[in-house]
Amino acid sequence: MLRFATRLNAFASGAERYWPDAKGRPSVLQMAQRAATVPGLTDLDLNYPDHVSGSPAELASRVKDLGLGLNGLAMRYYTNPAFKRGAFTNPDPAVRREAIELTKRGIDAAREMGCPLMTIWLGQDGFDYAFQAEYAAVWELEIEGIREVAEHDPDCLVSIEYKPDEPRSRSLLPDCATTLLAISEAGSPNLGVTLDFAHVLYAGEQPAFAAALIARHSRLLGVHLNDAHGKRDDGLMVGAVHLQETIELLRQIRRDGYSGAIYFDTFPDLTGLDPVGECAGNIASVGRMLDVVDRLEGDNRLATAMAAQDAVASQAIVQEHIFGRSPS
Numbered sequence: 001m002l003r004f005a006t007r008l009n010a011f012a013s014g015a016e017r018y019w020p021d022a023k024g025r026p027s028v029l030q031m032a033q034r035a036a037t038v039p040g041l042t043d044l045d046l047n048y049p050d051h052v053s054g055s056p057a058e059l060a061s062r063v064k065d066l067g068l069g070l071n072g073l074a075m076r077y078y079t080n081p082a083f084k085r086g087a088f089t090n091p092d093p094a095v096r097r098e099a100i101e102l103t104k105r106g107i108d109a110a111r112e113m114g115c116p117l118m119t120i121w122l123g124q125d126g127f128d129y130a131f132q133a134e135y136a137a138v139w140e141l142e143i144e145g146i147r148e149v150a151e152h153d154p155d156c157l158v159s160i161e162y163k164p165d166e167p168r169s170r171s172l173l174p175d176c177a178t179t180l181l182a183i184s185e186a187g188s189p190n191l192g193v194t195l196d197f198a199h200v201l202y203a204g205e206q207p208a209f210a211a212a213l214i215a216r217h218s219r220l221l222g223v224h225l226n227d228a229h230g231k232r233d234d235g236l237m238v239g240a241v242h243l244q245e246t247i248e249l250l251r252q253i254r255r256d257g258y259s260g261a262i263y264f265d266t267f268p269d270l271t272g273l274d275p276v277g278e279c280a281g282n283i284a285s286v287g288r289m290l291d292v293v294d295r296l297e298g299d300n301r302l303a304t305a306m307a308a309q310d311a312v313a314s315q316a317i318v319q320e321h322i323f324g325r326s327p328s
Contacts, residue, residue: 003043004042004262004263006035006045006282008031011276012025012026013274014274014275028046032044032063033066034275035068035279037276040280042069043068043071043261044069046059046073048105048118049106052106060115069115070114070115071117072118073106073117074119075119077099082098083099086125087145088144088145089133089172099145103120107156110156119160120146120158120161121163122142122172125171126172127168127170128170146160146183147186150186156190160183160193161224162179163203166232176210176214180213180218183218192222193218193221193222194221195207195249197224197238197249198235199224202228208252211249212256215256223261225246225262225264225282226264227239227246229241236267237266238264244322247289247296251296254293264283266278266279292321295321301317
């Protein structure tokens with residue numbers, strides 16, 4: 001069964017209209033209750049430690065009672081303002097240790113919640129100026145931190161989500177190749193990659209090509225679908241801008257045997273869109289795109305055109321399966 005997960009914070013969109021009597025930001029369970037009304041949604045991803053307080057197992061049980069599973073947890077390094085200068089690469093050893101231990105607690109929480117997947121996005125690890133950091137030294141700190149958290153619980157999958165920048169001007173793990181190099185150097189068998197569509201676009205990469213490299217050199221542990229104009233992390237609805245690239249990615253990950261959830265990392269809350277309708281639209285879009293993938297996989301003409309690297313022929317075939325045959 002295909003699993004669809006979503007970004008929980010999206011369901012704070014329009015909170016004042018949905019919860020007119022509520023003051024301030026809705027609670028984790030309120031947002032989860034709203035997400036549970038999305039037809040076809042099966043799972044949530046929660047941020048750690050932001051969304052997990054008290055007993056992780058009790059929270060997981062409450063989410064399950066809503067009819068949703070937990071796909072995994074995602075680390076966020078905002079609890080200490082000092083993390084702005086780095087998490088695993090912070091110049092202060094005490095701050096580095098705090099970030100690593102926080103991640104280990106997050107892994108423990110994921111295991112307690114029955115969702116053995118921890119996604120780490122190390123956006124604070126990077127630099128902003130020339131001559132700010134000794135590159136070899138901060139790289140070694142990054143590898144040591146990744147290795148330590150991965151080895152904390154070998155039965156928990158640890159997936160690295162890369163991004164070119166933000167909040168740092170330059171991230172240490174900005175693209176697919178650098179992330180694969182880091183995973184190779186860390187050497188822990190439970191490591192893998194989360195591919196975020198918008199991040200891939202503004203890293204200047206082709207999403208399906210990145211997925212193919214990940215399958216070849218590591219393993220794909222997470223797929224974050226969204227869309228963007230290629231200059232920043234826009235968090236637009238799936239297929240809104242790069243329709244063919246999204247279909248190509250779905251074809252590639254199916255061929256590579258990806259069995260995880262499709263996670264919608266979209267931002268309806270930024271412009272006040274209805275998050276239930278937006279998420280339902282994403283699920284419907286992926287369903288239609290997978291129908292196109294099925295038709296493409298059954299069309300021998302496409303395999304022939306791609307083997308010959310004949311873009312004219314392949315474009316005609318793909319467009320025929322997306323839009324239908326041209327009128328005669």
